[in-house]
Amino acid sequence: MSNEIERGIISRYDLKKKTVKSGYLMMIVCIILLSLTMLYPFVNTFFTSLKSREEIFKFPVPFIPKIWLWHNYELGWNFVNVVQFMKNTLIIYAGNMAFSLLFIGIAAFALSHLRVPFKKFVQLFFMSTLLIPPATYMIPNFLNLQSLGLINSYWAFWLPAGANAFNLLLLKSFFDGINREMFEAARIDGASEFKCFYQIAVPLSIPIIATLLILGFSATWNEFYWSSLIITDKSKLPIAAAIYKYILYQGSLIPWNVRFAVLTMTMVPPVIFFLVFQKNIMRGLNVSGVKG
Secondary structure, three states: OOOOOOOOOOOHHHHOOHHHHHHHHHHHHHHHHHHHHHHHHHHHHHHHHOOOHHHHOOOOOOOOOOOOOOHHHHHHHHHOOHHHHHHHHHHHHHHHHHHHHHHHHHHHHHHHHOOOOOHHHHHHHHHHHOOOOHHHOHHHHHHHHHHOOOOOOOHHHHHHHOOOHHHHHHHHHHHOOOOHHHHHHHHHOOOOHHHHHHHHHHHHOHHHHHHHHHHHHHHHHHOOHHHHHHOOOHHHOOHHHHHHHHHHHOOOOOOHHHHHHHHHHHHHHHHHHHHHHHHHHHHHHHHHOOOO
């Protein structure tokens, strides 16, 4: 059994050189500074949520509160129905992923392993839509949904999710790497194309599907503009739109420390979700670029 250690980008011999060592230390310092700048907003929001109103408006503002007021979270929880808005967000997310993975998955599989007329033109068409700014087709989407009577319903989220060009191209790129002989053998055994899709392609695509689920969760959790435009019933709002309307836009009656408490509560779920599944993101993106 070999005891060799895999060589990294910079070996121990390279680190003995002063120029390499100084450059390596500089990169480490830059990474630490970048990490601190990214963590500062989260940590500052959390500490501010535990301060009193006097501490927030004190100059200079203390970074760490002298007295940690945990009841700010209770006040924020009672002021805004966080559970209901989180539930709405999860319903939208579940529908988005169901429509996206089902319809886009079948379309990607067809473009990758079936004989589709004008296949290259269709792929080029979907790829070209990624170059169009989202603001340009927001009004046409709204008018189409209005004519269908889908305003103030979750279908206004689910139907557009079934035509996501980015997810289509990402899934197709992964399906291209699956050996075609597996599908040919299944067809010889009498399997239909749909059976090849859900019994062969889907199980082999778990990494990229997990990646799409994570990216979809982040997009749904942070969406507020489109939901503010099409949802008129406040009880159906997702969490981001509710925070904008109740905390940022109409939050003059809410103390600042309670506002930050609500913001902290809404930041925790996506952070935990990302920390738990971060390995799946890198694995899925790396595997999608491998051509077998």
